[in-house]
Amino acid sequence: MGAGSEGSASGAGAKVRLGVFKLASCDGCQLQLLSCEDELLALTEHVEIVSFAEATSRPDDGGPLDLTLVEGSVSTEAQREHLQEVRARSRFLVTIGACATAGGIQALRNGRDVGELLRVVYAQPAYVDTLAESTPVADHVPVDFSLRGCPIDKGQLLELIGALLAGRKPAIRDESVCMECKRSGQVCVMVAKGEACLGPVTHAGCGALCPTFGRGCYGCFGPKEGAQVAALGARFEAEGMDAETRRRRFKLFTGWAPAFREESER
Amino acid sequence: MSEQNGGGESERTYHVDLMTRVEGEGRFFVHVKDGAVLDARLEIFEAPRFFEGFVRGREPDEVVDIVARICGICPVAYQVSASRAFEAAFGVALPEPVRALRRLLYCGEWIESHALHVFMLHAPDFLGYASAVEMAADHKGLVEQGLRIKKAGNALIEALGGRATHPVSPRVGGFWKAPSKETLRALAGDLARALEETEEATRFVATLDAPDFTPDYVYVALEDGARYPIEAGDRIVVSGREPVDVARWDEVMEEHHVPHSNALQARLKDGTPYLCGPMARLHHHAEKLHPRAAELMREVGLGRSEGNPHRSIVVRCVETVHALAEALDIVAGYAEPEAPAARWEAKAAVGCGASEAPRGLLWHRYAVGADGWVADARIVPPTSQNQARIEDDLRGMAPGLAEMEHGAATELCEQLIRAYDPCISCATHFLDLRIERG
Ligand code: SF4
Ligand code: SF4
Numbered sequence: 001m002g003a004g005s006e007g008s009a010s011g012a013g014a015k016v017r018l019g020v021f022k023l024a025s026c027d028g029c030q031l032q033l034l035s036c037e038d039e040l041l042a043l044t045e046h047v048e049i050v051s052f053a054e055a056t057s058r059p060d061d062g063g064p065l066d067l068t069l070v071e072g073s074v075s076t077e078a079q080r081e082h083l084q085e086v087r088a089r090s091r092f093l094v095t096i097g098a099c100a101t102a103g104g105i106q107a108l109r110n111g112r113d114v115g116e117l118l119r120v121v122y123a124q125p126a127y128v129d130t131l132a133e134s135t136p137v138a139d140h141v142p143v144d145f146s147l148r149g150c151p152i153d154k155g156q157l158l159e160l161i162g163a164l165l166a167g168r169k170p171a172i173r174d175e176s177v178c179m180e181c182k183r184s185g186q187v188c189v190m191v192a193k194g195e196a197c198l199g200p201v202t203h204a205g206c207g208a209l210c211p212t213f214g215r216g217c218y219g220c221f222g223p224k225e226g227a228q229v230a231a232l233g234a235r236f237e238a239e240g241m242d243a244e245t246r247r248r249r250f251k252l253f254t255g256w257a258p259a260f261r262e263e264s265e266r
Numbered sequence: 267m268s269e270q271n272g273g274g275e276s277e278r279t280y281h282v283d284l285m286t287r288v289e290g291e292g293r294f295f296v297h298v299k300d301g302a303v304l305d306a307r308l309e310i311f312e313a314p315r316f317f318e319g320f321v322r323g324r325e326p327d328e329v330v331d332i333v334a335r336i337c338g339i340c341p342v343a344y345q346v347s348a349s350r351a352f353e354a355a356f357g358v359a360l361p362e363p364v365r366a367l368r369r370l371l372y373c374g375e376w377i378e379s380h381a382l383h384v385f386m387l388h389a390p391d392f393l394g395y396a397s398a399v400e401m402a403a404d405h406k407g408l409v410e411q412g413l414r415i416k417k418a419g420n421a422l423i424e425a426l427g428g429r430a431t432h433p434v435s436p437r438v439g440g441f442w443k444a445p446s447k448e449t450l451r452a453l454a455g456d457l458a459r460a461l462e463e464t465e466e467a468t469r470f471v472a473t474l475d476a477p478d479f480t481p482d483y484v485y486v487a488l489e490d491g492a493r494y495p496i497e498a499g500d501r502i503v504v505s506g507r508e509p510v511d512v513a514r515w516d517e518v519m520e521e522h523h524v525p526h527s528n529a530l531q532a533r534l535k536d537g538t539p540y541l542c543g544p545m546a547r548l549h550h551h552a553e554k555l556h557p558r559a560a561e562l563m564r565e566v567g568l569g570r571s572e573g574n575p576h577r578s579i580v581v582r583c584v585e586t587v588h589a590l591a592e593a594l595d596i597v598a599g600y601a602e603p604e605a606p607a608a609r610w611e612a613k614a615a616v617g618c619g620a621s622e623a624p625r626g627l628l629w630h631r632y633a634v635g636a637d638g639w640v641a642d643a644r645i646v647p648p649t650s651q652n653q654a655r656i657e658d659d660l661r662g663m664a665p666g667l668a669e670m671e672h673g674a675a676t677e678l679c680e681q682l683i684r685a686y687d688p689c690i691s692c693a694t695h696f697l698d699l700r701i702e703r704g
Contacts, residue, residue: 022291023313024313024315025338025691026335026336026337026338026341026691027289027290027337027338027339027691028335028337028338028339028341028431028432029338030338031338031339031382031431032431034382034386035416035420035430035431037413037414037416037417037420038413038417040399040413041399041402041406041409041410041413044399044402049397049399053284053285053286053287053291054286054287054288054289055287055386055387055397055398055399056286056287056396056397056399056400057286057287057390057396057397058396058397058400075313075315076313079313104315104335105315105317105320105332105335106315106316106320108316108319108320109316109319109320130313130314134315150335150432151338151429151431151432206429209428209429209434210428210434212428212443213427213428213434213435213441213442213443214442214443214606215434215435215442215443218331220432248323248324248328252328252331252332253335
């Protein structure tokens with residue numbers, strides 16, 4: 001990842017040049033930057049917004065970027081080309097959110113006959129540019145760091161930017177939602193309410209939101225590395241879930257991530 | 267970003283490649299020759315994500331989670347319209363405290379979304395800046411005020427839903443969990459402050475010079491009895507026509523696939539484009555505003571039929587005041603419900619539901635099979651309804667552009683579109699399987 005290796009981004013005095021780009025997405029992840037209401041103005045003392053179409057009309061100067069945030073999955077040829085251009089001018093490229101990091105909810109179309117889908121969706125399929133699959137950014141260009149979540153967590157975004165400014169590694173824990181849930185003293189929704197919960201196999205970062213609200217985690221931060229996904233699927237079935245529902249549970253916002261995909265195809 | 271092609275003074279085109287300070291990806295193209303408008307297009311090229319296909323075969327509560335992802339700015343609107351459609355299908359009525367909570371959640375989204383548009387996206391047009399961040403160099407107080415108002419809206423959604431974008435608590439019948447009295451009371455201070463700050467900001471915004479432009483609108487808005495329409499309503503009111511039941515909206519409105527857009531365009535069946543959103547709501551329901559908002563309207567001299575799209579910024583401010591004042595009332599009167607959601611059972615049925623997203627009427631229809639899974643879905647978002655109206659406005663404005671400097675004229679076109687607060691991700695994601703049947 002190399003965040004810390006080269007010291008703070010642009011040397012003393014110079015502002016960090018930031019680009020925010022969008023591919024196929026809902027805009028919810030880039031919105032988290034604008035939702036840093038308390039930090040936004042202070043942040044712009046250290047960061048220069050070079051490209052961020054949703055927030056500024058100042059024309060992009062096309063120059064190199066120190067930090068690039070990419071939201072959304074690659075789902076058209078134009079997006080693939082755009083992404084390559086963006087990568088070429090970026091020093092440190094971060095994918096933000098489930099779409100960019102795992103293909104997003106729109107990856108549910110993968111494996112279907114898109115030509116067929118298009119023909120029934122549009123009166124004039126020829127007008128529409130679309131690739132057969134919606135894929136994560138890392139399938140196309142090298143990625144330096146990934147933030148997970150649908151949407152990403154604002155706190156993690158600030159930690160990432162702060163770490164880059166200071167030239168250190170972002171302190172983002174690699175653990176499961178289950179761990180966060182236990183630490184915050186929640187009652188386990190699987191044990192107490194019999195809710196199917198993806199917490200044991202899902203990457204932490206949200207603060208165990210769903211269990212806090214009395215429902216099972218639906219995996220929006222994607223699979224945690226090395227998670228025993230099949231074991232959890234087997235447990236769901238042992239507790240009476242039918243196979244089709246089990247597959248659906250893993251086939252949501254991060255369903256194209258290999259560990260979840262495998263479980264939804266089993 | 268714009269260029270002039272074609273020959274001589276009498277032929278001009280205005281366009282940008284990517285509109286900025288709007289949600290999602292779009293551009294426009296206007297072509298005028300000898301004073302005649304040959305073409306005026308709002309082109310939506312945001313990549314389609316095929317949502318309506320994905321909700322097939324899903325359970326109703328899964329649909330509530332999925333449709334939220336159509337739009338990161340107004341996810342609650344999607345969650346609520348979907349919930350209402352399923353509630354209509356299964357005959358579910360929300361107990362009063364749960365209904366009030368849903369309205370409170372939705373107020374949070376109006377506050378957050380309107381504040382984003384007013385202060386971060388739209389105000390820079392009037393004051394001459396490229397962004398709110400640049401505007402802050404000279405108008406720090408205004409930008410900080412806007413950020414605090416926005417934050418108060420987000421805090422409300424977080425308290426009720428867990429997080430401001432794609433909240434996890436809303437579900438068919440209500441919520442997974444209802445907040446405690448204390449949680450809500452803790453918000454009152456910031457809401458009260460945001461209310462006062464929004465009133466102050468409205469007084470300022472109302473003095474901003476707007477370009478003169480008043481097309482003749484057919485206004486469309488939901489109706490919810492004596493309440494200003496937000497999270498509910500069973501009838502849709504249309505200027506100069508009979509009101510329509512929500513369940514029959516698709517008999518009155520029609521969507522078309524136009525070649526230059528990845529979104530469908532809605533019009534009334536007779537071909538008339540219409541306007542939904544803040545100006546339409548105010549036109550039909552001004553007398554239902556909270557007294558604080560009604561008083562402010564009088565004070566700043568805003569009429570119920572504003573009619574100038576550029577002045578929609580003032581209407582958004584007044585609606586924000588309404589949402590904040592109502593939120594405070596709901597918080598003050600809140601008693602925890604016995605259960606956070608009404609009980610329901612899925613059955614084979616068809617249901618339609620609508621709510622007033624910050625940008626206007628959001629209509630959903632679902633058919634559920636005997637297995638309790640969705641068999642068919644249809645969603646009509648506000649921006650696809652306003653799209654034809656926006657193009658008509660561009661057409662109406664175009665002859666006047668000839669006297670302007672080319673860059674300024676192009677900018678004015680973009681400002682007009684921005685004034686609508688178009689939500690392009692929303693508009694694109696509803697390319698459904700209808701054409702197969704048609
Ligand atoms: S990851 Fe989720 S919140 Fe982020 S852009 Fe994609 S759909 Fe939106
Ligand atoms: S608990 Fe799971 S589904 Fe819920 S917000 Fe966290 S990661 Fe996402």
